[in-house]
């Protein structure tokens with residue numbers, strides 16, 4: 001491409017030595033050749049589209065400003081950054097928090113026990129976790145459904161048989177499935193952490209209905225989930241002190257893993273591809289120098305032709 005442009009320029013210079021053609025002048029001054037109508041149309045179009053754009057921007061800003069919820073502060077997650085992996089001890093503790101606290105109300109339907117293997121648990125431990133729960137299976141040869149201990153291939157069971165049962169047990173509110181909640185909420189794990197630790201007395205003027213609690217991070221402020229994390233609300237098998245913020249941090253990290261189980265692999269891929277692209281860039285640069293060396297070092301000499 002660049003070579004072609006160079007060749008064309010060179011040829012043109014040779015042909016019109018010392019003369020700038022009028023055609024080139026016209027191209028650079030733009031709108032001179034336009035008709036009056038065309039100018040009016042185009043300026044109207046410019047003004048209208050600019051106005052619509054400004055209106056949309058203003059509307060978008062006003063919506064943001066009217067939100068009553070507090071923005072979750074950013075926490076220094078150890079997995080933040082292009083080359084960082086998840087803290088697997090924390091993911092394991094987070095699973096323990098989910099199992100002891102959140103599981104009572106929230107399902108985790110896209111996580112199977114086999115997913116825990118080599119992430120939070122060894123294969124034997126994951127098998128034991130699975131065997132701890134009863135899974136509905138069937139129909140058997142006589143057409144009956146039955147319950148059996150879980151296997152590695154089973155998904156984590158939901159606490160309620162269906163959405164209506166969940167709503168009935170929670171004052172009409174539906175505890176959402178937590179598998180993808182970190183990707184599904186603005187703020188990700190910062191939001192989950194802020195939500196779990198942010199419960200407070202409702203400020204004056206805020207009226208809560210029966211069963212609702214005040215949480216400034218929840219859109220609208222009135223949330224149907226009560227505060228569930230307190231100091232010692234769950235027990236850790238590794239002896240970590242279970243303060244409320246520790247529980248919230250670990251369960252947020254765990255839910256981040258649930259939303260993006262491929263996170264570690266992706267980060268590893270980043271390191272590999274950066275190495276590869278650096279190598280390729282060096283080779284490409286060398287090759288470019290090699291191919292252009294004849295072009296770059298050539299000399300053009302112009303010889304004025306005398307008029308006869």
Ligand code: HEC
Nearest residue numbers: 101102104105170173174175176181222223224225228251
């Ligand atoms: C007693 C039942 C109960 C327990 C235990 C519980 N939740 Fe909830 N949770 C709810 C209900 C009900 C809602 C729906 C609230 C609403 O829509 O007002 C909810 C909503 C949520 C939401 C969604 C908020 C949003 O932005 O929509 C998240 C995240 C959440 N819970 C996380 C957790 C975590 C993490 C735990 C465990 C530490 C937990 N919950 C334990 C009942 C519970």
